[in-house]
Amino acid sequence: MNRSNSVDVEHVEPALQGESFDVIIIGGGAAGCVVAGRISRETSASVLLLEAGASDWDPLIHLPAGYAKILQHDLHVWQHETVPQLQLDGATRRFRSGKVIGGGSSINAMCYVRGQPRDYAKWQDAVGDTGNWSFEALLPHFHAQENNDTFHNRYHGASGPLKVSLPRGINELNQGALKAFQEAGLPYNPDYNGASQLGVSPVQATFSDGKRCSSAVAFLKPAEDAGRVEIRVHSTVQRVVVENGRAIGVEYVRDHKKHFVRAGDVILSAAAVHTPKLLMLSGIGPAEHLREHGIAVVHDSPEVGQNLQDHTVVPVQAYCTRDLGYQKTSQGFGAIGAGLRYVLTNDGPASGNGVETVSYFDPDDLTAEPTIQCYHVPIVSNDGLSPTGTQAGITFELVVLQPESRGSIRLRNADPESTPLIDPNFMADQRDMASAVKSVRFMREVMKKPSLVDLLASELQPGSGVQTDEQIEAWIRTVVTTMWHPVGTCRMGKDASAVVDAELCVNGVRGLRVIDASIMPNIVSGNTNAPTMALASLGAELFIHSKQRAGNFNWQPPSSGTGASSS
Numbered sequence: 311m312n313r314s315n316s317v318d319v320e321h322v323e324p325a326l327q328g329e330s331f332d333v334i335i336i337g338g339g340a341a342g343c344v345v346a347g348r349i350s351r352e353t354s355a356s357v358l359l360l361e362a363g364a365s366d367w368d369p370l371i372h373l374p375a376g377y378a379k380i381l382q383h384d385l386h387v388w389q390h391e392t393v394p395q396l397q398l399d400g401a402t403r404r405f406r407s408g409k410v411i412g413g414g415s416s417i418n419a420m421c422y423v424r425g426q427p428r429d430y431a432k433w434q435d436a437v438g439d440t441g442n443w444s445f446e447a448l449l450p451h452f453h454a455q456e457n458n459d460t461f462h463n464r465y466h467g468a469s470g471p472l473k474v475s476l477p478r479g480i481n482e483l484n485q486g487a488l489k490a491f492q493e494a495g496l497p498y499n500p501d502y503n504g505a506s507q508l509g510v511s512p513v514q515a516t517f518s519d520g521k522r523c524s525s526a527v528a529f530l531k532p533a534e535d536a537g538r539v540e541i542r543v544h545s546t547v548q549r550v551v552v553e554n555g556r557a558i559g560v561e562y563v564r565d566h567k568k569h570f571v572r573a574g575d576v577i578l579s580a581a582a583v584h585t586p587k588l589l590m591l592s593g594i595g596p597a598e599h600l601r602e603h604g605i606a607v608v609h610d611s612p613e614v615g616q617n618l619q620d621h622t623v624v625p626v627q628a629y630c631t632r633d634l635g636y637q638k639t640s641q642g643f644g645a646i647g648a649g650l651r652y653v654l655t656n657d658g659p660a661s662g663n664g665v666e667t668v669s670y671f672d673p674d675d676l677t678a679e680p681t682i683q684c685y686h687v688p689i690v691s692n693d694g695l696s697p698t699g700t701q702a703g704i705t706f707e708l709v710v711l712q713p714e715s716r717g718s719i720r721l722r723n724a725d726p727e728s729t730p731l732i733d734p735n736f737m738a739d740q741r742d743m744a745s746a747v748k749s750v751r752f753m754r755e756v757m758k759k760p761s762l763v764d765l766l767a768s769e770l771q772p773g774s775g776v777q778t779d780e781q782i783e784a785w786i787r788t789v790v791t792t793m794w795h796p797v798g799t800c801r802m803g804k805d806a807s808a809v810v811d812a813e814l815c816v817n818g819v820r821g822l823r824v825i826d827a828s829i830m831p832n833i834v835s836g837n838t839n840a841p842t843m844a845l846a847s848l849g850a851e852l853f854i855h856s857k858q859r860a861g862n863f864n865w866q867p868p869s870s871g872t873g874a875s876s877s
């Protein structure tokens with residue numbers, strides 16, 4: 311028998327049945343914090359933010375170099391794995407995402423990248439004349455959010471709450487990489503978030519004065535301090551309750567008890583894995599798939615969970631001829647020394663994210679728009695996070711920026727506690743593999759250039775025995791993994807089969823929006839945190855304006871003395 315979508319009052323805590331908010335935001339991640347911050351600052355609406363993870367109390371979150379330990383020990387993350395990947399000989403891959411206030415922005419590597427205008431031109435194509443999602447439409451949001459320590463111009467803001475910094479210094483190994491890419495023909499580009507992405511550059515990152523600046527720190531904390539948002543952590547939403555085609559509230563679990571809270575509107579910001587999962591658990595998704603799991607269909611939306619896109623990373627590695635980079639300072643006594651230096655001086659390797667330079671290029675044409683991103687990580691690491699062994703070395707992380715492969719998120723069953731079936735379908739499209747192979751070949755050329763050749767000893771990966779395209783492909787299949795950028799599973803578009811429209815309203819259900827990385831019709835050419843925060847700002851703005859146009863009193867700008875209702 312199909313499970314009903316009305317409120318299951320018998321299993322809901324009686325004391326909480328009468329609670330009501332103007333808006334409930336599900337997920338306090340990169341996007342959710344922006345949305346909660348804007349609504350709280352700009353309106354008098356009562357806001358409830360439900361987050362499955364904990365608050366961001368852990369000092370490792372705020373220490374820039376702490377993310378390696380967080381990920382090494384699986385702290386503050388959803389511990390997901392992919393389903394077996396056919397193209398990777400059936401192997402699975404770790405597929406973690408943030409489970410804490412701030413979401414991914416509290417545990418990620420902090421690289422601040424916007425992508426290329428042509429990425430957003432495709433978003434604009436996706437919505438046509440029903441909306442404005444061009445790069446020019448998003449630029450004011452990037453600008454207003456940003457407090458850049460170096461640039462202040464058409465592209466960069468210097469007075470927003472999101473602190474973005476260039477590295478305080480560039481270690482000798484990365485200096486070698488910076489020069490070697492130029493010797494290979496790339497221009498030096500001081501600002502890949504400026505007029506052009508092309509070239510080799512210092513990395514911009516969301517930290518400042520030795521502290522991470524997450525979306526929570528930048529956007530949620532001020533609203534929390536002003537008492538304008540009710541935040542409930544350890545609160546896992548199980549589904550959105552829909553009655554007569556309208557979202558009326560959510561069911562969530564906290565302390566093993568089920569709660570129901572009523573809402574004027576519901577915003578899903580649970581990210582590219584959990585947002586489609588929650589939609590499907592709420593009866594919104596591919597009808598046949600929902601019926602298969604006994605879930606009553608509220609709205610048949612075949613593309614919920616489809617169109618999953620992610621960046622893959624291919625690591626080319628070499629040992630150094632002497633002790634360079636951060637291999638030693640990121641483990642054992644070296645790490646203790648780096649920690650002490652940080653405590654005493656707020657400086658040194660622990661005060662940064664360890665990724666100081668990056669390059670963007672097209673291996674077919676070094677003057678063309680980049681198709682490959684390459685971080686120059688000055689350690690050797692098997693998992694891309696923590697150092698492997700003590701011998702100094704470097705990992706060049708090669709990323710295909712505009713992958714063609716498409717995967718999916720599907721329900722394993724109707725149990726909200728179950729991990730969904732995550733299938734990124736890595737390298738399913740041969741064009742992605744061909745691009746990755748070319749990037750490996752180009753990387754090998756760069757490693758032979760004068761400024762690197764004397765710093766690097768033997769090539770560790772792929773290694774001298776891997777030479778033909780077939781051999782490089784075979785090696786890639788053994789090492790390729792996620793760059794942690796899943797997007798696209800609730801695609802925005804003007805067509806009826808899109809999951810959300812240009813205002814980010816869920817098609818087929820009133821009072822329900824999605825505002826997170828899942829709405830991207832196509833992945834952007836770079837890391838996804840900054841674009842997600844910018845799209846969240848535009849999404850929140852569209853939402854606020856729609857409520858204000860409707861004349862709802864609670865949604866007018868706040869006057870002194872008004873605050874969000876809380877419990």
Ligand SMILES: Cc1cc2nc3c(=O)[nH]c(=O)nc-3n(C[C@H](O)[C@H](O)[C@H](O)COP(=O)(O)OP(=O)(O)OC[C@H]3O[C@@H](n4cnc5c(N)ncnc54)[C@H](O)[C@@H]3O)c2cc1C
Pocket residue numbers: 336337338339340341342360361362363381406407408409410411412413414415417418419420421422423545546547548579580581582584585588793794795796826827828837838839840842
């Ligand atoms: C290891 C790692 C490294 C990364 N490095 C970078 C980087 O250097 N630069 C960059 O730009 N991007 C990076 N990213 C990607 C970036 O962090 C994400 O793109 C971004 O966080 C996505 O934002 P989001 O709001 O869509 O989702 P998230 O930030 O993941 O937020 C979703 C939130 O919803 C919560 N949630 C989920 N389900 C429920 C539920 N049922 N009930 C309540 N709450 C729920 C989650 O716990 C989470 O807090 C990285 C990501 C990871 C995981």
